[in-house]
Amino acid sequence: MNDGARFDELIQSELDGLISERERKELHDYLARNPEALKHYNDLQALSLQLKNLQSVDPPAYLRTSILNQVHAKAIQQSSIPPPQTFKEALMAIPNSILGKKRAIVVGAVAVAVVAILYLTIDYPPASDEDVSGTIGGAQKAKKYRSEQMTKKDVDLKNARLQKALQNDKLQKLIKSPAFQSKLQNSAIWDALASSALREALASDAVREALANAEVREALAIAEVREALAIADLREALAKGQLREALQSAEAREALQSAEVREALANAEVREALANAEVREALSSAEMREALAIAEVREALSIAEVREALAIAELREALASAEVREALADAAVRDALASAELREALKSGDLQSAVQIAD
C-alpha cells in the first residue's frame, strides 16, 4: 500500500474513532509534513462534523406504505414475465455459472430445502382455528398490540347450566305459571328427577304424551301394575297382542291375578300407551317406576308446562346436578323472578346517586 492510501486509511480510522494512539501520532506527523494531505484531512473532518450535527428525521408514515406499494407494483410488473411453467424449467433457468457441473447435487439440496421450508411453515406449529385470522386482498391489516387473552378456562361459573336453561321460553312460562308456583314446591319431585333413567325417558315425546293421560297415571299409581310392567314378556306381549305367549310366563300369570292389573289393562288408553315401544322401554327401568310411585311426581307430570319444560334437553341435562334441582325447588329462585320491587328500590335509590360519580 502506498503512503497516500495508507494515510487515507488512517484519516478514516480517526474519523470513525477507531485509531490507536501510535497510529494517530503517525498520522499527525505525516500531516505536518504534507500540506495537501492536511487540507484533505481538514475537509473530511468538516464534512464529518456537519453530518454529526444533522438531526435525524422520522420519515412520514405514509412513506412506508408508499414504498411497499411500489415494491408490490414492481413485483406485479416483474411477474408479467412468464414464469417457468415447471420446476425443471425453473432449474434450467439458473445459470450454469452458479450451478457448475454439480447441478444434480444442487438440485437435490434445493429440493430438500424446499420440502423442509414447506413443512416448517405449513405444518409447524399447527395452526388452530383460534390462531388464524382472515386476510383480505388489498387490505392492509392494522397493527395493534395484543397479548394473550382470557379463555373459557379463566372463567369459573357456578350452575351456569341452570341459568342457561332458564333462558328457554318454555321454562320461563313454566316457572311463572300458577300451577308451578302452587304445586311444585316439593323437593320429592326434584329428587325424583335426579334419576337419569327418568330424565332420559322423559326426553321421549311418546312417554310424555302417555303421562299426560290421567288414566295412565292413575294406573301407574298402583304398585301391582308397576310391578307387572316390570315383566319383559308381559310388556312384549302387550305390544304384540299375543296374550298366550305372555301367559307362558309364570310371573305374567301371577301379575294378571291382580284385579287392579286387569282393571288397568282393561283401559284402552292404558293399552294404547303401553303399545308404544318407547313407553314400555321407559317403564322397564326400576328407577322410572319408583319415581312414578310418588304421587307428587305424577301430579307434576300432569301439568302441561312441566312436560313441555322437560322436553328441553338443556333442562334435563341441568337437572343432573343436585344444586340445580335444589335451586328449582327453592321458592326463593322463583321469587327471584318476581324480585321487581327490590330491583326498583336499588335502581332508583341513593345507591344510583352515589355511583353517578364515575361509570
Place this chain on the structure above:
Amino acid sequence: MKTLHLWLWRASLIILIPQLGTSQSLQALTTNDLNLMYYDKTHSYIVPHLARCFQNGLRFHRGLFQYDSHEGVTVLLQDFSDFGNGAAGVGPRNLVSVGLSPVNTVFETLPANERMNWIMNHELVHIVTLDKPSSTDKFYRNLFSGKVTPIADNPLSMLYSYLTTPRTYSTRWYREGIAAFTETWMAGGLGRALGSYDEMVFTSMVRDSSYFYDPVGLESEGTKVDFQVGANAYLYGTRFMTYLSYTFGPEKLLQWTTRTDESKAHYVSAFEWAYGTSLEDEWNRWIAFERRWQKDNLDSLRVNPVTRDRTLSNHILGSVSRAAIDPLRRKIIVAVNYPGQVPHIATIGIDDGSFVKLCDVKGAALYEVASLAYDQSTGTVFFTSDNNDWRDLNSVNIGTGETRLLMRDARIGDLTFNRSDGSLWGVRHEKGFSTIVRMPPPYSDWNTISTMDYGEDVFDIDVSPDGTMLSAGRTDIAGKQRLVLFSVEKLRKGDAAFEVLFDFDDSNPANFVFSSDSKHLFGTSYFTGVSNVYRYDLEKKDMHILSNAETGFFRPVPFSEDSVFVFRYSGTGFVPASIPNVPVERVGDIRFLGDETIEKYPVLKEWIVPSPASISLDSMVTREGEYSALGNIRLASAYPVVEGYKDFAAFGMRFHLADKILLQAIDLAVSYSPNQLLRNVERIHATLNYRFSNWRLRATYNGADFYDLFGPTKTSRKGYSLGLQYRKTILYNDPETMNYSLHLAGYGDLERLPEFQNVVASFNRLVSFNARLHYEYLRKSLGAVDNEKGVSFDAIFTNNFVRNKHLQLLYGNVDYGIPLPINHSSIWLRTSLGMSFGDRNDPFANFYFGGFGNNWVDRGEVKRFREAYSFPGAGLNEIGGATYAKGMVEWMLPPLRFRRFGLPSFYVSWTQLSLFTGGILTNIDDQASRGHALDAGLQLDFKLALFSALESTFSLGYAIASKQSQRPSDEFMISLKVLK
C-alpha cells in the same frame, strides 16, 4: 265528607298494611375487601367469577396505584338493563354497580375482553384514584368520622367533602380517561386506549378542521351539546392520557393520578406539580400533536385513492340505527338521535333526500338509538324502545304512522325480519346470557332458538331474503370476532352449528346484511384500522374491501347492483351517503397512538392482569348469606353545621348513618341557638330522618334549616312533629313513571302552619294526612337543559285533623308541553285546581299563594314559579282561598351555552330564560269572597360548576302581579340554588 275521609283512610290502610310485610332479600358474599351483593338468586352463577375478578383487579391496583386502604368495596351485581355497564362512587362508602348483560358492540366504541373482568378493572380504577387518601385526607376523615358527601340540606358539607375526598372534585374526562387508559393495558391491549373508534374520531376532527374543546369547554359544552354527549369525556380523556403517556411516560401519569402525601389535592394543581406545566398549556400541546399525528394518518390513507361518497341528504343525523331500504317506496328508514330534537324514527327520500319524522323513540341508546327491522310488504317498521333499560318491542306503519307496543320488557334487540315467513328474529339478553329468538306474527311472544354460553354473544344478525340463512357477528370471552352463518332450518330444530365465514381477529364484523339475491353479505370492520365496507361472496367464500374511507363508513345496505348505501362518520354525526359496489385495489392501514405508546414504553405490557382463576376465592370468603341492611347501619360521617331558626343562627352537628349499600340511612342534626332573644324552650333544635326502603320517618323539634339564614322563605318552625311517609312506584317505564305517596304527620306546639310560614295557626296541634298520586312522561333531546315535551299530573288529598275537626283539601295539577320548531324551545301550559271542604274562615281550610318562593340561598326547585302555590309578583302567601283555579303559560327559550366562560375550578355552563304569564281565581264558589289576580314575569338561570363536581344554579327573576282592587305589585328574585 265524613264518608269520604273514612273511605280514604281505609284505602290507605289497604295499600299500606301489605307493604309492612314485604321483605326484600339481598344475598351477599363477603371477603376482607369485598361485599358482593345481588338481589336475584339466579345471578349466583357469576358471583364467584365476579368476586375473583374483583380480588384480581384490586391486587393489581394495590401495586400500581399504591392503594393501601382497607375500607373495602361494596359491589352490587344487577341486571337493570339489556347492555352491561358499570358505575362507581366513593362517598360515603366505596361502591360499585356492575351490570350483568353483554356489552354493546355498536361501532366498536367499547372494545373489551370478558366483561366482568373488564368492568371490574375499570371501576376499580375509579375507586383507587378517587378514594386513596393522603395523610391530610385521612386526618379529615378521622375528624369527620368518615367521608362526607355533599348534601343540599347543608352546603357546608361541600367543604368537608372536598377535605375528605378531594379527587372526587375532578372532571369526568379526567376520571374516565385514566380508567379507560388503565383498563386497556390490564386487558393486554383490548380497550379504548387502542380503540379504532377513538382513533377515527380524532382523525375526523383534524380532517374536518373541527373545534377541539379545551378542558373547561369540554365540560360545559362538549359533553352536553355534541351528538356524543357524555361519551366525549371518555374520548378526550382517554386520548389525553395516552398522549401524556406517549410523551412523558406512564410513570408520570401515575404520579399525577395517584393521591400521595406529596401530591396536591385538586387534580389541576396535581397536574402542575407532576408535569411542571399548566394543564391548559399541555392540553394545547396535545391538540397540536394530535393535528400532526392525524395528518400523518390521513396522508397514509391518501396514498391509495380515497373513496368518494355521494351524500344523499344534507340532514346530519347524529347517532343512527341500522337502516332499512324500501326500493318501491324509495325510502330509507332509520332511527336517529341528534341534539335539539327528541330521538325518532324517520324516512329519508332516496331521490330527493327529504326527511320525514315517523314517531318518537322512547329511551334511545346513545349510538345505536334503537334496534330496527322492516317488513316491506306491509310497510311496518319494528323498533325497540327503552334501549337503556329492558327493551320493549314496537311497530310503526310508514303509511299511517300508527304505532303499537307489541311486547313490553321483551329484552330483545338486533332485530331482523324474515321475509319468507313473516317472522321477526332477534337476540335477547337476560341474566347475562344471549339467546337467538324468533317472534312469529303477531309478535306478542318470543320462542327460544339457541342460547349462547356465558361470555359468548351474537349481534347484528340478518336473515337472508330466501329465509334459509342467518348471518351474525359472534364474539367470545377472548374478544375474538367472527362473521358466522347458521342454517335457519337447523336452528329451528335445535342445531346451532355455524360456519365461520371470516375471522376478523379482534375487529367487529359489524352490521353484515344480505344482498337481495342472498349471494353476498355487506358489512363493515375496522380491519385496516378505519371502518370500511366489505363484501363477502357466499359462493366463492371470499371477502373484498369496497372502500378506502378517510373517516369511516358504517351500516351498509346494498340498494342496487352498483351502489351501497352507507352512513359516513363526521364530527357532527352520521351522514347518509352511497358508495360504489366495486372492490378497491389497495387500502393502507393507519397508526394507533396507543400502539406506538406501548412500543415506546414496553412497561405497559406488564400491566396485564393474570387470570382471575388464579385467585383462591374459597380461602378469602368470610361470609355468605342474606344481607341485612338494618344490621349493617354504621356511622358514615359526623360534622359541624350551621342552621337558621327564624331569624337566628344555630350551631350544631350532623350525623349521617347508612348501611353498606345505602338502602337505609339515618340523618340526625342537632343544634343550639345561643341568641338570648329566643326563649329557652326554642333554643334547642333537632331533626331526625330515617329512610328505609320505601318508608321515610321524620321527627323534628323546633326544626331548623340552613336556608333560613338567607330569607325570605322560612321553613323552620317552632314545635315538634313526627311523620311517616310511604312512597311507591307503580309504573316505572322511564321516562314514563307513576308513583304514589302517603304521609301521616302529627304536629304540636305550633305557631304557624307547617306549609305556610306567614299564616298563624288557629290551634297548636295538628294531625295531617296527605296522599299524592304523581304521573309524568317528560322527554328532552340531546343537549337540552330541561324537559321539552310531555305531560305530568298530580292529584293530592290532604286531611288536617285539628280541634276535633277534619279539614280536607283536594287539589291537582296538570302540565302539558310541546316543543317548538326552534331547537330546545318549548311552550308549556301549567294548570292547577283545588277545593277544600272546611270552613273557609279556618286557616287550615284554605290554600295560599304568592311569590316566586325561592330563597336567596336555596335547595328546592329552581323554577319554583311553576309550583301550584307560587304566584310571582304577589307577596308570599298573600293570596288565599278555599277553592281556586290557576293557569300559566310558559315559554322556555333555548339555552345559550358557553364554550368557555370561567376557569377549570369554576365556570358557567349555560344560561336559559323562561317567560311566563298566568292568572288565578280564588273562592270560585263564593261570590262575596271571590278574587282574581294576574301576573307576568321572567326568570333567567345560570348553571354554575364549582370544582367540576358541584353544580349550582344562580337565578334572577322579576314579575308583576295585578290583584283585584289593589295596586299592582312587583317582585325581584335573586337566588342561588346549591347543588342539583
